Amino acid sequence: MKGQDQQSWKGRLQGSGYRFTKPREMILEVLSSSKEHLSAESIFLRVHKNYPNIGLTTVYRNLEILVDMGAVSKLHFGDGKASYEFSRQGEKEHHHHLVCQSCHKVIDYVDFMKEEKEFLEKIEKGLSRKYKFKIQDHVIHFHGLCQTCQ
Numbered sequence: 001m002k003g004q005d006q007q008s009w010k011g012r013l014q015g016s017g018y019r020f021t022k023p024r025e026m027i028l029e030v031l032s033s034s035k036e037h038l039s040a041e042s043i044f045l046r047v048h049k050n051y052p053n054i055g056l057t058t059v060y061r062n063l064e065i066l067v068d069m070g071a072v073s074k075l076h077f078g079d080g081k082a083s084y085e086f087s088r089q090g091e092k093e094h095h096h097h098l099v100c101q102s103c104h105k106v107i108d109y110v111d112f113m114k115e116e117k118e119f120l121e122k123i124e125k126g127l128s129r130k131y132k133f134k135i136q137d138h139v140i141h142f143h144g145l146c147q148t149c150q
Contacts, residue, residue, distance in 0.1 A: 009071060016069055024062050026051050028086070031072060037083035037106050077141060079104045096140040102149035109142070 009028055010020040018024075026047040031038065038046075044059040063084060066072040073087045077099045083106070098107040124135045 012069060012071070018065060018069075021062075022051060023047070023054050023058050024066065026054070027059060027062055027066065028071060031084060031086035034086070035108075037075060037077075037085050039081055039083060043084065073139075075139070075141075077104065077106055078143065096142065098146075099141050099143050100146035100149055101143050102145055105146050105148075107146070 009024075013020050013024065027043060030043050030046045036042075040060050040063055041056070043063070044054070044056045047054050047059065063072060063074070067074045067084075070087055073085050075083045075085065075097070077083060077097065078101070095108045095110040098109050100106075120138070124138065127133065128135050
């Protein structure tokens with residue numbers, strides 16, 4: 001994780017009453033440098049290589065804190081396991097997921113067409129008005145079969 005990002009998350013953690021601990025730093029580093037959706041166990045194994053004193057329970061506990069803060073997104077793709085990814089809030093990195101129901105491959109879908117963006121904005125505005133609800137983000141998963149499994 002870049003020094004500026006690290007300082008930003010350090011400030012956000014401290015502002016929320018948490019310390020910027022080595023386990024939190026290492027978890028954020030693993031997730032911010034990965035293009036994959038990682039399980040808590042995968043994160044643990046990657047962190048453990050460089051920080052052997054960490055335990056799996058510590059990873060789970062810190063992931064929940066980071067999810068609550070918005071630093072990490074917790075995703076469920078229907079395979080019974082939670083997956084995690086670094087939350088790039090405020091960046092133009094918004095994406096949806098294509099989830100294969102056979103092999104559980106997850107594809108990040110980022111190349112939105114103009115019509116898709118307009119449609120989603122219209123839905124968000126309509127829901128916000130209808131329910132007097134301020135939508136801040138959304139998560140969309142499309143389930144089906146990847147090219148290999150078809």
